[in-house]
Amino acid sequence: MHEIYNLVTGPLAWLAWGIFIVGSIYRLAIMYILAKKKDGPSLAYMSWGFSLRSIINWLIPFNALGWRRNPVMTVATFAFHICLVLAPIFLLAHVALWDQFFGVEYPVFRENVTDIMSMIVVAGGLVFAGRRLFQKEVRYVTTCQDWLILVIAVLPFLTGILAYHQIFNYQTMVILHILTGEIMLAAIPFTRLSHMLFAVFTRAYMGSEFGGVRRVKDW
Amino acid sequence: MGIQDRLIEDVGLREGVKRLTEDKIEQVVQAVLKGETGARLAAYNEICMRCGLCSEACHFYLSHDGDPSYSPVGKVQQTMAVLLKKKGRVSPDFIYGMAQIAYTECNLCRRCVHFCPVGIDTGYIMSTVRRICHKLGVTPQYIQDTAHSHSATFNQMWVKDDEWIDTLQWQEDEARDEFPSLRIPLDKEGADIYYSVIAPEPKFRTQLIYQAAAIFTAAGVDWTMPSEPGWDNSDMCMFTGDFEMMGRLKRRHFESAQKLKVKRIVMGECGHAFRSVYDMGNRWVAWKMYPVPVIHSIEFFWELMKQGKIKLAKKYPGPVTVHDPCNVVRGRGHHEKLRELVRFLIDGDIVEMASNREHAICCTAGGGVINCGPPFKNVRLAGSKAKAEELKATGVKTIVAPCHNCHGGLEDTVHRYKLGMDIKFLGDIIYECMEKPS
Numbered sequence A: 001m002h003e004i005y006n007l008v009t010g011p012l013a014w015l016a017w018g019i020f021i022v023g024s025i026y027r028l029a030i031m032y033i034l035a036k037k038k039d040g041p042s043l044a045y046m047s048w049g050f051s052l053r054s055i056i057n058w059l060i061p062f063n064a065l066g067w068r069r070n071p072v073m074t075v076a077t078f079a080f081h082i083c084l085v086l087a088p089i090f091l092l093a094h095v096a097l098w099d100q101f102f103g104v105e106y107p108v109f110r111e112n113v114t115d116i117m118s119m120i121v122v123a124g125g126l127v128f129a130g131r132r133l134f135q136k137e138v139r140y141v142t143t144c145q146d147w148l149i150l151v152i153a154v155l156p157f158l159t160g161i162l163a164y165h166q167i168f169n170y171q172t173m174v175i176l177h178i179l180t181g182e183i184m185l186a187a188i189p190f191t192r193l194s195h196m197l198f199a200v201f202t203r204a205y206m207g208s209e210f211g212g213v214r215r216v217k218d219w
Numbered sequence B: 001m002g003i004q005d006r007l008i009e010d011v012g013l014r015e016g017v018k019r020l021t022e023d024k025i026e027q028v029v030q031a032v033l034k035g036e037t038g039a040r041l042a043a044y045n046e047i048c049m050r051c052g053l054c055s056e057a058c059h060f061y062l063s064h065d066g067d068p069s070y071s072p073v074g075k076v077q078q079t080m081a082v083l084l085k086k087k088g089r090v091s092p093d094f095i096y097g098m099a100q101i102a103y104t105e106c107n108l109c110r111r112c113v114h115f116c117p118v119g120i121d122t123g124y125i126m127s128t129v130r131r132i133c134h135k136l137g138v139t140p141q142y143i144q145d146t147a148h149s150h151s152a153t154f155n156q157m158w159v160k161d162d163e164w165i166d167t168l169q170w171q172e173d174e175a176r177d178e179f180p181s182l183r184i185p186l187d188k189e190g191a192d193i194y195y196s197v198i199a200p201e202p203k204f205r206t207q208l209i210y211q212a213a214a215i216f217t218a219a220g221v222d223w224t225m226p227s228e229p230g231w232d233n234s235d236m237c238m239f240t241g242d243f244e245m246m247g248r249l250k251r252r253h254f255e256s257a258q259k260l261k262v263k264r265i266v267m268g269e270c271g272h273a274f275r276s277v278y279d280m281g282n283r284w285v286a287w288k289m290y291p292v293p294v295i296h297s298i299e300f301f302w303e304l305m306k307q308g309k310i311k312l313a314k315k316y317p318g319p320v321t322v323h324d325p326c327n328v329v330r331g332r333g334h335h336e337k338l339r340e341l342v343r344f345l346i347d348g349d350i351v352e353m354a355s356n357r358e359h360a361i362c363c364t365a366g367g368g369v370i371n372c373g374p375p376f377k378n379v380r381l382a383g384s385k386a387k388a389e390e391l392k393a394t395g396v397k398t399i400v401a402p403c404h405n406c407h408g409g410l411e412d413t414v415h416r417y418k419l420g421m422d423i424k425f426l427g428d429i430i431y432e433c434m435e436k437p438s
């Protein structure tokens, strides 16, 4: 058990972070080079102002038409993403690890807060899964990749909750938690989770086109 | 559920796919994907979350009781997603269905962009699918006819050079009864404006040229029309995916205006022609800014009105509703000017449809869909049910729609759904209400 723990917190952690960071930079760079080479007529219209205008407006819940028409999805999406990003960063146990390995320290959320946030992530995942199963326009287009990333994104939180509440074997859960977290990190650049990297640019581009060329809003 | 369950016979599509083999398809698809598309398509394909939020944007989906195969992402899933996944190795039968979706079940209206959180432009994806179909030689017969006409005559209706001049002179003649001083000045160098129209105007909506001439005369505008090809600003080649021809058309249009050294081009009440200038054609010929300023007649009429150059003898009886053509509103932000102008012209209120301005639902004719002709008419009209409901809910008798395509589409819709509404161009109303000499 101890050896596996050392493995997942040692070499595997380095590997996961490595794949995540190097992979993300690689993917962004390749995409940028491709855009330069092939999307000149589109790049020419990129504008900071309209990019930000679009991004900000889409970050406001119920502001965009798409959000307004789907209240359940809106609440689920915002709650899911906010918690998914913030909970791991400000989780006490994680910060303790940063401290232990690198001597980095910063403020943390209270443990019951991160616990609830993790539950929100799992609940959000359930909403997404429910839509994939029962809403016909979503079911029609769902592919294996969509299920895969949903599972990849939810598992670290699910195992985290189980470990925190010491349900099942604590040791095993912690190891599974770390492992699934690492899988998620490594999967970001190479699966649909890459929307984390690219959505900002597609949104910015659409905002630039709509603002600068079409002179209307795009939300 | 899916395109294969609703295939429609069309000679252009049928003959086109007969000539295909899987090898040929693969080769063409790869050529377009590698040669013409880039990060945009790659990113769209990768980060579409298949969340289905875009579904509710699309009138085809709304009008078909939420059939998922009509949703924007559903259409991408049945076309581009497959091409990318199979690297272009698909069967000719698949191409048939793909062409039918891209040409006849998507108006490229881009309403879906307003619903997609990650900013995917389904219109662009469908245009790319059409581009591939064009290169494969699989296009609906009717729209291909107009594209051929463009290649041969530089106008979409095969109007011959002498017929064009004849038609203008005929309208000038007719109008002189009413306006003795009226002229349609041809090839006038250095005029303030160059007026360009779409070929269906001289072909079968000549009264629109008459009205424009009357309005310009009454307003004292210094204008001209060209006697040579270049006068037709329409662009079906943009919609068939024949981008080479689209580029030639744009060049010709601008060159004919440059030759006359005019100050500005004013385009008639047509939307898609405008799109081809601001969005597609200009990029294909690598102009970030076009060589001659171009404005749509909504803007021009609005200017004339603001400057007090058009005097009204009466106001048009309202209330009316306003249809926002996607290419001049979602495409160019003319919704407020349009409303200001309409308020000026009518006596009564504007009753807005549930979806309006940049969020307006498409007329279901645009994007070349109406140009695909009779085989697809019933599908198109089934797809405009959502629009018909919104129109009906306004309870008014008049629709103001400043776009030829929208007119065609709305006329059919009004007829099919028994809405009993009149559809007016801005030119119709201005002409009817302005002060006429005599």
Ligand code: SF4
Binding pocket: B057, B058, B059, B060, B071, B072, B075, B105, B106, B107, B108, B109, B110, B111, B112, B113, B122, B123, B126, B362
């Ligand atoms: S018709 Fe309009 S809303 Fe529907 S998929 Fe095409 S562009 Fe999107």
Ligand code: SF4
Binding pocket: B047, B048, B049, B050, B051, B052, B053, B054, B055, B072, B073, B115, B116, B117, B118, B119, B120
């Ligand atoms: S809303 Fe956007 S991300 Fe969601 S399915 Fe439609 S195109 Fe894909």
